[in-house]
Amino acid sequence: MAIILGIESSCDDTSAAVLQDTVLLSNVMASQDVHKAYGGVVPELASRAHQQNIVPVVSEALKKAGVGPESIDAIAFTRGPGLLGSLLVGTSFAKGLAVSQSIPLIEVNHLMGHVLSHFIDVLNPEGERVPASGKRPDFPFLCLLVSGGHTQIVKVKAPLDFEILGQTIDDAVGEAFDKGAKLLGLEYPGGPPVDRWAKQGNPKAYQFAKPHIKALDFSFSGVKTSFLYFLRDRVAEEPDYIAHHLPDLAASLQWTLIDILMDKLVKAVKMTGIRQVALAGGVSANSGLRDRMQAEGDKRHWDVFLPPLRFTTDNAAMIAVTGFFKWQAGQTVGLDVAPVTRTAAFAE
Numbered sequence: 001m002a003i004i005l006g007i008e009s010s011c012d013d014t015s016a017a018v019l020q021d022t023v024l025l026s027n028v029m030a031s032q033d034v035h036k037a038y039g040g041v042v043p044e045l046a047s048r049a050h051q052q053n054i055v056p057v058v059s060e061a062l063k064k065a066g067v068g069p070e071s072i073d074a075i076a077f078t079r080g081p082g083l084l085g086s087l088l089v090g091t092s093f094a095k096g097l098a099v100s101q102s103i104p105l106i107e108v109n110h111l112m113g114h115v116l117s118h119f120i121d122v123l124n125p126e127g128e129r130v131p132a133s134g135k136r137p138d139f140p141f142l143c144l145l146v147s148g149g150h151t152q153i154v155k156v157k158a159p160l161d162f163e164i165l166g167q168t169i170d171d172a173v174g175e176a177f178d179k180g181a182k183l184l185g186l187e188y189p190g191g192p193p194v195d196r197w198a199k200q201g202n203p204k205a206y207q208f209a210k211p212h213i214k215a216l217d218f219s220f221s222g223v224k225t226s227f228l229y230f231l232r233d234r235v236a237e238e239p240d241y242i243a244h245h246l247p248d249l250a251a252s253l254q255w256t257l258i259d260i261l262m263d264k265l266v267k268a269v270k271m272t273g274i275r276q277v278a279l280a281g282g283v284s285a286n287s288g289l290r291d292r293m294q295a296e297g298d299k300r301h302w303d304v305f306l307p308p309l310r311f312t313t314d315n316a317a318m319i320a321v322t323g324f325f326k327w328q329a330g331q332t333v334g335l336d337v338a339p340v341t342r343t344a345a346f347a348e
């Protein structure tokens with residue numbers, strides 16, 4: 001049995017979580033509102049905010065878990081991918097704590113963390129360990145990993161054995177949500193407001209060109225461009241066009257993005273014969289995508305795994321659970337470990 005402290009600081013949320021093996025004891029998050037005014041994450045401001053937040057966030061996580069620093073068996077931190085200045089804060093903190101407590105240090109790939117969020121357990125009222133999302137996939141399973149920086153279909157053969165079957169050749173789908181939202185005059189990050197407006201709109205109101213990309217790879221930059229030109233032409237004729245059609249615009253954009261994802265996921269299931277299909281990453285919070293995954297799954301006899309909403313966007317619980325699997329496998333690192341802004345996916 002192990003107490004694992006997880007630290008996540010790859011982008012604009014500072015998070016710390018404590019797990020006992022795979023069981024969640026606490027997961028604390030400090031979001032940075034400072035970026036809203038800029039319409040995107042400002043790296044310098046992000047690293048400064050991480051510096052301010054990291055000590056109180058870790059203290060709070062330990063307090064909520066009811067454990068002292070001396071009880072921690074290992075510390076897992078996000079090594080990358082992410083923003084260098086932000087990653088450095090978490091990495092340095094983790095190293096300091098590892099030295100002061102003489103405990104092993106475990107580096108975690110952020111993307112692997114998103115996928116393994118499906119293995120976070122909680123205790124039910126009877127004190128039994130149950131998956132936080134209600135059920136857990138068996139190996140091998142497919143995972144559609146959709147975040148602000150990545151879009152991939154991954155074959156997960158074992159907790160630490162991943163194979164990328166397809167990925168975006170340009171923008172990530174989260175980026176497409178964010179850029180589309182910006183064109184609509186919505187706040188950053190753009191996924192949540194597009195999701196909200198889309199609920200009131202007609203997803204078939206407009207058609208935006210879908211790309212033709214080989215095999216299981218994705219492309220989202222074409223949709224963004226076609227959306228941009230469409231809006232530009234309409235606004236030239238009618239300056240208030242966006243305000244008058246916001247729900248339909250959001251719903252149609254979201255529908256197109258989801259369609260692109262689902263086309264490839266259906267193809268991946270056909271190619272691999274694997275019918276256990278999971279969703280992970282920040283965009284997996286999208287209600288339209290979750291509904292569509294479930295509907296496709298019901299229609300096609302897949303077993304669909306949706307992460308609990310609190311584990312969709314960046315959080316340290318997913319880093320800690322990945323840390324637990326690596327701790328079990330004896331995969332610890334030395335103090336000379338450095339953050340990596342772009343990782344060759346799932347590489348050590």
Ligand code: KG4
Nearest residue numbers: 147148149174189191282283285286313314
């Ligand atoms: O995983 P994440 O928190 O950070 C990265 O690792 O990138 O993902 C952030 C992305 C952003 O692009 C954000 O707009 C998107 O997740 N997102 C959503 C929703 N909530 C967050 N996209 C669509 N619908 C949502 N409800």
Ligand code: ZN
Nearest residue numbers: 147282313314
């Ligand atoms: Zn993420």
